[in-house]
Amino acid sequence: MTEQHQHYFTADPDAVSDPRLLTVELPDLTLKLTTDAGVFSPKQLDPGTRVLLENAPAPTADGDLLDVGCGYGPIALTLAKRYPDRRITGVDVNTRALELARANAKAAGVGTITFHLPEEVPADKRFAAIYSNPPIRVGKQALHDLLLHWLARLLPDGIAYLVVQKNLGSDSLAKWLTEQGHATERIANAKGYRVLAAKPRA
Template sequence: MGEHYFAERPETASRRGTVDLVLPDLHLRLATDRGMFSPDRIDPGTRILLETVPPPPPDGDLLDLGCGYGPIALTMATRAPRARVYGVDVNIRALELGQVNAQAAGLDNVRFIRPGEIDPDVRFAALWSNPPIRIGKAALHDLLTTWLDRLSPGATAHLVVQKHLGSDSLHRWLDQHDWPTERIASRSAYRVLAVTARPPRDPAGPDDGGLPGRPHREETP
């Protein structure tokens, strides 16, 4: 597993490069480096997500979870210039390049920051992500629980996941944990899932053990 999944400061020696993100509505040349996700090309899953996802809300707070050097966050910022976009990652090298890429693209409505730097009261009007599936099922579920529970009421998250890496089981897990989920696209063994914010919990409902954001049920797909 690449260190970019967990390392704040990758030990891999730096070797800068560039990739081109070309979509029908934009063309961005992005700086990349070793020690981060897909530095040599735009990942196919990311491209499929950006080619199939509906337009983001025109304003509000938008989130790219696991942003890397920024292709998803920068696309959101381009398509929703009045919105505030957050690119979140643990990898400092990737976050620094994301900010470099935002400046090069003239986008001042996007920030690249670590998870703990976002105001905990912020709620997101949309979340787009090519999530880090390879961190393992338990860690992935914890990650998604944390951030999906910060969607605004009625907001939608769009996730792209490879079929052979568990897109269908993730779809079932999301449904089982009260996030209504629909597959909106399927291409080249990738699935794009639209996940709706789950309704507020009944305060008189089952005890969740005092762990905010934890699902009540513990089914494993």
């Protein structure tokens, strides 16, 4: 397992700091983000994250947005640029990633995002949409627990958009989510990744 996968979902990564500036080019915007060792995909925008950002639709319900596993902030910052009237929450267990995300939001002049450890999000907080490249490699049980926890935070008319690599179980995950009461469908398929749309439990 690479150093990246050893550390990006740990609370306090011990990888030697190696900050770098990353330019992210999307069809509608450009982001300049500082990354570092010990966080997810520090050398380039993860291909799955790119597929999500290029294919997930705009939120349809009114309310705040959530980025689960925010890393250094590419999803949350893209949402902030696209939907400036929305408040956005980013959550991650990796404290180094959260520090980077906060710095990146400040550098971009974005004041509509807050980044937190998962336990810092108020229990009664609800979201109109979730956008996430979830940490598949954390293990199946931990992944399932994480997804059920945050999908329960959707508003009744909200929706979660998740990107999962096909060969890492996207189709079986969609089936499992549906079995848990979160009706899930594939809405995009690109570069070996699926974008899934999961609804709240009825």
